Amino acid sequence: MKPINEMTLSILSRSSNESFARAAVAAFVAQLDPTIDELADIKTAVSEAVTNCIVHAYKDAIGVIYISAKLFENGKVIVRIRDKGCGIEDVEQAMEPMFTTAGGERAGLGFAVMESFMDRLRVTSRVGRGTSVTMEKIIARRCVQNG
Amino acid sequence: MGVELKKDGKELIALLSGDIDHHTAKQMREEIDSQAGLDKPELLKLDFQHVDFMDSSGIGLIMGRYKLMQSLGGRLRVINVPNYIARVIRLSGLDQLGVLEKDVEHK
Numbered sequence A: 001m002k003p004i005n006e007m008t009l010s011i012l013s014r015s016s017n018e019s020f021a022r023a024a025v026a027a028f029v030a031q032l033d034p035t036i037d038e039l040a041d042i043k044t045a046v047s048e049a050v051t052n053c054i055v056h057a058y059k060d061a062i063g064v065i066y067i068s069a070k071l072f073e074n075g076k077v078i079v080r081i082r083d084k085g086c087g088i089e090d091v092e093q094a095m096e097p098m099f100t101t102a103g104g105e106r107a108g109l110g111f112a113v114m115e116s117f118m119d120r121l122r123v124t125s126r127v128g129r130g131t132s133v134t135m136e137k138i139i140a141r142r143c144v145q146n147g
Numbered sequence B: 001m002g003v004e005l006k007k008d009g010k011e012l013i014a015l016l017s018g019d020i021d022h023h024t025a026k027q028m029r030e031e032i033d034s035q036a037g038l039d040k041p042e043l044l045k046l047d048f049q050h051v052d053f054m055d056s057s058g059i060g061l062i063m064g065r066y067k068l069m070q071s072l073g074g075r076l077r078v079i080n081v082p083n084y085i086a087r088v089i090r091l092s093g094l095d096q097l098g099v100l101e102k103d104v105e106h107k
């Protein structure tokens, strides 16, 4: 199936871009006429993935975060957030709730939030190469739309 | 945007506003902790009524203040949590710390 619309965005891994990234994706997805709850779910999931790029992938550096979003006729949204940072050694372990490699006040809940707020989550990673997080959500169509 | 601190007897109330993410949580944490360190309140209330957005960084913020209040021999309460934030909180299991208003669990 071909997307009805697509966007890509690259941003520097500065923490001030966290709010920009989630707002940008939400504004794009708004074309599908989501509910406020659906939009809040997507914003939260995007915020988690982007924050992970900033906090973990490019820990002591500034790198580029690549964001893309695709919208489909049936209301499906696919958001991908990629980095070329340090990568994850054991993805399965990283995705366990409460698992964190960061000290301080990280809860280790980012992946758990993405998993529960989106319909599908896929994470691929290579140490030294980077990480790619792909998330899907179906926006319930409430009316037929053109455009 | 940020945090407004009010002292009320032995209570310290932190009225949080705007978005809580990794970018904003740091300053909120610093402001709350420096005031709490001075006042040594018996009760710290985190008031979420003006918070528009929160991700897992907010969970870290709550858990950190919980530990802080434990170390000060006081208690923490989390109040006025909007629905969309209650969902993130429920996922974290924070409800088991007994710091939440009862109705949060049902939102």
Ligand SMILES: Nc1ncnc2c1ncn2[C@@H]1O[C@H](COP(=O)(O)OP(=O)(O)OP(=O)(O)O)[C@@H](O)[C@H]1O
Binding pocket: A048, A052, A053, A055, A056, A057, A058, A083, A085, A086, A087, A088, A094, A095, A099, A100, A101, A102, A105, A106, A107, A108, A109, A110, A111, A112, A131, B056, B057, B060
């Ligand atoms: N893009 C990434 N690059 C490298 N490591 C990552 C990336 N995303 C996640 N990780 C690793 O996976 C772990 C779990 O991530 P998750 O988002 O679930 O929790 P956290 O970021 O540690 O804490 P929280 O998200 O609750 O603040 C991280 O501690 C980190 O080790």
Ligand SMILES: [Mg+2]
Binding pocket: A048, A051, A052, A109, A110, A111, B056
């Ligand atoms: Mg995270």
